[in-house]
Amino acid sequence: RYTDSRCVLFRKPLLESGTLGTKGNVQVIVPCLTESYGSSGDPPENSFPICTLTNFPNAIQHTLQWARDEFEGLFKQPAVNVNKYFEEPSFIDHTMMLQQGQALEILEGVYKSLDTNKPKSWFDCVAWARRHWQTQYTNSIRQLLHNFPSDQVTPSGALFWSGPKRCPHPLEFDPDNALHMDYVVAAANLYADNYFIPGCQDRAAIQQILQSIDVPPFTPKSGVTIHTSDAEMEAAESSPTRDKDDKRLVELKEILSSRQIFTRIKMEPIDFEKDNDTNFHMDFIVAASNLRAENYNIPAADRHKSKRIAGRIIPAIATTTAAIVGLVCLELYKVVQGHRPKRAFRNGFINLAVPLFAFSEPLPPAPQKFRGKEWTIWDRFDVQGIKPDGKEMTLAEFLGYFKKEHDLEVIFVVCEAWLVYAAHMRQEVQEERLPQRLSEIVATLSEKKIEEHVKALEFEIDCDTEEGEEDVDLPKVYYRIR
């Protein structure tokens, strides 16, 4: 988007292209001739509803995303927060300003990392992994089934567990099950990495350790809220009935504020790296996802497929790349000739697998109208900011210019994020700014000098409209300062 906006501002042709496996596209943007890159957008990528991910997965994509989120939430975020807790004095205060659910999650996480879940040895790491396995693949499923038994019926009389909601079953840990062990080995090692504890890959030794680990028994509780849809969840979040959470948040703030309780440590946040086969990252994702898939009777995905989905890999092949590059260069031939008619250019889409080739003329820029004049995204008010006497215009002169040359009563002048002028500004501010040069005002507001190479500033203006006139957009202002 940034490149597109710069190309429009400086009127540079843009050749855009991309490939995805055997598919590829070329789009050519020619100033004043075609629409800009940003004029047409791609359809938004669908993200999964939260409730689907947390309680009602029905496809391996859901369990893979869930596993990815687990990775971030177990091995990255808590470490990041613990480090911030020790390094940033204002960490707790900043956290308390966030939405209640988020603040609770963060502080609870920091507390657990430093207290309840803090490992002192490799044994502790394995124990943590085993217990987390129990939580995710046994206990939480049993809780879900407690809230919604397999024969549950909705108010309308239909079965609750039907259609997209697949009824899960809890798993029972078995140290002889390769998938269960894969999980424990990966999770324990990653957890150990967080705390700079040396890990271990000896599966037999780990199985030994597992024998002496205590797994607390679990009874599903009543009164636990599980949302069945995102709409339900959002409604609940905006309603102010979270006293229990409030108390806990205050409690945590108290505990964590008195820092002396916890010995200062540095944790190592782990950044997901899909292409390293020895770092346990993909091992964890595959095991975590396939275990959850087993809970919900979803067919498992092998490592190769899991990596593609979880790693958001773009499939690539040299043939498509070569073909698309060829097409881009053909458009380049046309662009460098200059002054070609629009019908000479071709946007292209290909799919070598079908095979399919489709070419089309680029679309013209969308016309807009103001006071009988037509303009497009390529047009602008080209203002020479340097007067004949060599000095730059003042804000007052700038406003006067628009009144005189274009019969426009300018009421807003904006540069990037800063409000340079507004007709409703306080008298003192106006009196201060009107005699100032525009570049001075921008430099002051942005708190930095305008660099030597900058030849022009871009302003957006709005003007006063007469009675009955529609409030429309105006072209941008290209204000030359050198």
Added chain:
Amino acid sequence: MATNENSTEIDEGLYSRQLYVLGHEAMKKMKNSNVLISGMKGLGVEIAKNIILGGVKSVTVHDEGNTEWNDLSSQFYLTEGDIGRNRAEISEGRLAELNNHVPVSSHTRRLTEDFLYQFQVVVLTSSSLEEQLWVGDSCHRSNIKFIVADTKGLFGQVFCDFGKRFVVTDPNSEELQHATVMWITKNNPGLVTCLDERRHGFQTGDYVTFSEIQGMTELNNCKPIEVQVNDPYSFLICDTSNFSDYKKGGIATEVKMPQELTFKPLREALKEPTYQISDFGKVNRHKTLHIAFQALHQFVKEYGCLPKPWGTDDAERLVAAANKLSKEDPSILNEEPLNEGLVRKLANVATGNLSPINAFIGGITAQEVMKACSGKFVPLNQWMYFDALECLPEESEDFLSTEESCQPNIQYEDRPYDTTGLY
């Protein structure tokens, strides 16, 4: 030096991103294929590069001719210092560096039928029509997949012949479609209604199988059933009137059915062409180009060289040849007029050698080679023509090339000029 690989393991690290396009099965079949690419000019080297990066059992590059000045404009492995030396020999070493898993060798003698037998796929890029025909016949007889690819200036041509019985095992790279079943009627044909949260995504003629159905369990893991779409959320299947009652549950999953295709050999396909349209905005150009490319072969055979760039006389000669050919075989144009302007343009630019055209046609051709090796994706049926004439200034625009402006540059004339073309 590359070694012939004996293991069936695919190097997942190297081929990671490509595996997600082709899949393990297809790449294993490519690993068992020896490919011959004849003609090591700009197009040939593009095809070779793509195939070698893709990973096959071996690549042999063939050319009888030596490097010329004209080659340097798009054959990226040839340099000024290589002028006079065999194109295939020079390219071999540099191509081999692209991929340790693929042995590359060169061949500089005339092609013979015996020589062809070691290959699973043969690609010709700068052969005469005579050579294309006999090699095409031989390959078709011996079940060797045969491809012709050619670029002339701004024009491109691709032809595929994968034999009498070619099986496409997987027509596309899309994930298997599946839909959640909500109800199945007992009827002939039975109607399957899916969850209305999203469209089922099937098309009439697709095949599906079922799983997890309760009640009408006859459908679970059944042999693939052909689908007839009823609406975006339901489709008809087979006769279900004698099945058990449907209770609940079920998932319908697409089954990709192998397709068997038949290809005509070149000799036949010249007379009875089937085309892949490269640009729906240029309908019917392909018919003229089909004739024009053949006329170009005739021209070269008669005059020993390609038409002079922007030479008006040569352009008219090519038009005359094309008109003669279209009268000999009226079914090609099928009552449509020959686009003489297009033929003239082909004459004007035929000596041109452009890397973007070679890259585009080379990419397409290499993908066809991979299809030939693996049965993955649908091959070209059977001819494709392409042109990028919009790159030229239009007639009314200021600058148009003339014969004079396209004479070879003086400074090159004192270099030894090897004229042994392949014609």
